[in-house]
Amino acid sequence: MRIDIITVLPEMLESPLGCSILKRAQDKGLAEIHVHNLRDYTLNKHRKVDDYPFGGEAGMVMQIQPVDACISALKAQRDYDQVIFTSPDGQTLDQPMCNSLSLAENLIILCGHYKGVDYRIREHLVTMEISIGDYVLTGGELAAAVIADSVVRLIPGVLGDEQSALSDSFQDGLLAPPVYTRPAEYKGWRVPDILLSGHEANIAKWRHEQALERTRLLRPDLLD
Ligand code: ADE
Numbered sequence: 001m002r003i004d005i006i007t008v009l010p011e012m013l014e015s016p017l018g019c020s021i022l023k024r025a026q027d028k029g030l031a032e033i034h035v036h037n038l039r040d041y042t043l044n045k046h047r048k049v050d051d052y053p054f055g056g057e058a059g060m061v062m063q064i065q066p067v068d069a070c071i072s073a074l075k076a077q078r079d080y081d082q083v084i085f086t087s088p089d090g091q092t093l094d095q096p097m098c099n100s101l102s103l104a105e106n107l108i109i110l111c112g113h114y115k116g117v118d119y120r121i122r123e124h125l126v127t128m129e130i131s132i133g134d135y136v137l138t139g140g141e142l143a144a145a146v147i148a149d150s151v152v153r154l155i156p157g158v159l160g161d162e163q164s165a166l167s168d169s170f171q172d173g174l175l176a177p178p179v180y181t182r183p184a185e186y187k188g189w190r191v192p193d194i195l196l197s198g199h200e201a202n203i204a205k206w207r208h209e210q211a212l213e214r215t216r217l218l219r220p221d222l223l224d
Helices: 011-018 020-027 064-075 095-101 119-124 141-152 162-166 200-218
Strands: 002-007 032-037 082-092 106-111 128-131
Touching: 002 011, 002 064, 002 141, 011 020, 011 032, 011 141, 020 032, 020 141, 064 106, 064 119, 082 141, 095 141, 106 141, 128 141
Parallel strands: 002 032, 002 106, 082 106, 082 128
Antiparallel strands: none
16 A cells, blocks of 8 residues: 655654554555655745635635645556545544555545645545544644554554454444453452453453443444
8 A cells, every 4th residue: 555645744744654563564565655745846936835815814725736736746656546635524534434445555645734725625636534533633744644554554464463453442343352461460450360261262252241341331322
């Protein structure tokens, strides 16, 4: 999979994309993530990419020309499954959406910024708008990092243990059961005996019951 991220703040994406599992996925050749500085595509001699809104509102609006130039340059090289725009008014990112995006070959993510982007970008260039939740960020970079992280980790081979993506919270519509590690007792707080029993079938049954119970308590909406 290849992800091209278009932003005015490339440095904001360096560390989330450049360490841990996302770095390993890129090192192993399972994912390519390219970050493009929108300012490299503007025709403005001061590298400006925004301007005042028509109609006299406050704030600046991202202009269509550099965005179109960058997306066109990318599309001239390969086909893209989606051109994603990060925005609080998009469809809320959830696990089924991540699963479906993880099947894509090539994705563009355009990070929203300032007061917004010229609406023609959304009408003519963007194919999908994604929000990462009902709150407003200062820009779309963190949302783009969240999308890239949640999608790339699902690519086969990215996680060491293939099972671990399948047993995630949400992957079977349930929250994950609790996990524990050594020591079996700490300050008198004990790990549930069943996990120390070595009885695989009983442990699997306990895990499922715990997943159901935690989902019923914490996220009953997932059971509807
Ligand atoms: N940009 C600002 N807030 C956002 C959000 N919640 N999701 C995606 N992009 C955003």
